[in-house]
Amino acid sequence: MTVTLTTAATPETPDIEVDVLVVGGGGCGLVAAIAADAAGASVAVLEKQSRLAGNTALSSGSIPGAGTRLQAAAGVTDGPDVFRDDLMRVSGPHDADHLTERLAGLSAELVEWLIDEAHVGLTLVAGYKHVGHSVTRLHAPLSRTGADLMADLEAEAERRGIPVAPGQPVVELTVADGRVTGAIARDPDGRESRIGAKAVILATNGFGGARDLVAELCPGAQAATYAGATGSTGEALRWGRALGARTGNLGAYQGHAGLAARSGVLVTWTVVERGGFVVDASGQRIGDETLGYSAFAGVELAATGPLFMVYDARIEADVAAGQPEFAEIARMGDAVAGTTAGELAQAIGVPGDALAATIDAAADAAGQADAFGRTAWGLGALQAPYRATRITPALFHTQGGLAVDRDARVIGADGAPIPGLYAGGGAATGISGRDGGNGYVSGNGLLSALGLGLIAGRSAVADAAVPDGEPNLKVQQGVTT
Ligand SMILES: Cc1cc2nc3c(=O)[nH]c(=O)nc-3n(C[C@H](O)[C@H](O)[C@H](O)COP(=O)(O)OP(=O)(O)OC[C@H]3O[C@@H](n4cnc5c(N)ncnc54)[C@H](O)[C@@H]3O)c2cc1C
Structure with missing residues (x-):
């Protein structure tokens, strides 16, 4: 009433x-x-x-x-x-x-x-x-x-x-x-x-x-x-x-590491669960994404320059099927596509060799701990065609x-x-x-x-x-x- x-x-x-x-x-x-x-x-x-x-x-x-x-x-x-x-x-x-x-x-x-x-x-x-x-x-x-x-x-x-x-x-x-x-x-x-x-x-x-x-x-x-x-x-x-x-x-908060920078739509952390990862402008990863979306926001806040969630077309389809709002990322033009690592790198403006090496390293790590201690890789190594979305860390609530x-x-x-x-x-x-x-x-x-x-x-x-x-x-x- x-x-x-x-x-x-x-x-x-x-x-x-x-x-x-x-x-x-x-x-x-x-x-x-x-x-x-x-x-x-x-x-x-x-x-x-x-x-x-x-x-x-x-x-x-x-x-x-x-x-x-x-x-x-x-x-x-x-x-x-x-x-x-x-x-x-x-x-x-x-x-x-x-x-x-x-x-x-x-x-x-x-x-x-x-x-x-x-x-x-x-x-x-x-x-x-x-x-x-x-x-x-x-x-x-x-x-x-x-x-x-x-x-x-x-x-x-x-x-x-x-x-x-x-x-x-x-x-x-x-x-x-x-x-x-x-x-x-x-x-x-x-x-x-x-x-x-x-x-x-x-x-x-x-x-x-x-x-x-x-x-x-x-x-x-x-x-x-x-x-x-x-x-x-x-x-x-x-x-x-x-x-x-x-x-x-008083210093505690819920962050989210996956706010799409352009549209503000959320890149759900299920993308990470399925094998996605985050790179900076050098094309390299910055930490263990499986810390979670809130904890990883802190890692991103300590980084400099643009950040990108890198994943592939399989992950995109799989996640969008379970969480329809994620489909908005593609619909709103926030998902950049590349048929090769080099093409994706060019599209998002990071060094091609570095991004290809990062994708390969993640593939090698699948099933075991990588340099950051990440052990879970969801669907395994990323496969072409690839996707990337520019993201920014967000504060959800204190x-x-x-x-x-x-x-x-x-x-x-x-x-x-x-x-x-x-x-x-x-x-x-x-x-x-x-x-x-x-x-x-x-x-x-x-x-x-x-x-x-x-x-x-x-x-x-x-x-x-x-x-x-x-x-x-x-x-x-x-x-x-
Ligand atoms: C995008 C996003 C996704 C989230 N997903 C989850 C999730 O799935 N699960 C989960 O546990 N948490 C989630 N959270 C966190 C969760 O939303 C909050 O912790 C929770 O909703 C807080 O509830 P609340 O009732 O305290 O505040 P609110 O729901 O914000 O309600 C507070 C209300 O008080 C009103 N108000 C403020 N000041 C005054 C005033 N002076 N006089 C009168 N009214 C006032 C506000 O306008 C507001 O309507 C998410 C947060 C965000 C931003």
């Missing part, structure tokens, strides 16, 4: 009173709102943008679940301990180990809750491995788009009659006696509304779109092209800092944020929760290590967003002691539908 807020009669009187106010209408926010509604609370969602189009809608909608019934049906044996160990192996110790444990433990319940309670269509993603996972564990909409995930969550919020107010950013939190009591939102005409709440959930994502915060906290990603949603400008972090909240893992406990309560300077304040997704501390893009495992973003959203929605209601079964307060005044 889309709503517009109206202006307060007096500056101190809330226009609206709800049990749970959710700030940010992305994946975290909608899951938190649905969970709080399901627990019997009155809820409202405020969204900065004119439509719900945060990072969740841009994602491929892949959500890890360890021990789901979908895995069992596919014969995959998995569980929270295996998943936690996978996550910790990639991230190393960080500021939110307790969240790794909590979210790995929740992941199967999360996936099944999304299907059963939030009516989100999810299937187990088979057919290719995922960075950091020892078993097949990612669940996604059939279309593999976050847009469909968001459409299902929006439909569920609508079905439940949860008021969602787009185009009405929160500009300030209200606080009384150390307790967060609500927020002030601004409508497109600049009028401000005051919303009172027993609990406020910050679901505003991270600060990837705020150049000042990226420069201060994630300097390693400064040179990357920002490819996330424009709404991720770090308000939760700024408000939390002002309230003295603790923070964690992974650091406000410190939260196992119940998604924001932690204050004294180590105790700040009463009334919760955070999830990119607004909260992530589980991808302390620094850089190396600690990111596929699905970490949505696991933190949807998992902490589910936790925050439930614990906000429990803490506010909303009696189960009591009529929802819903929005009482100051709202037009």
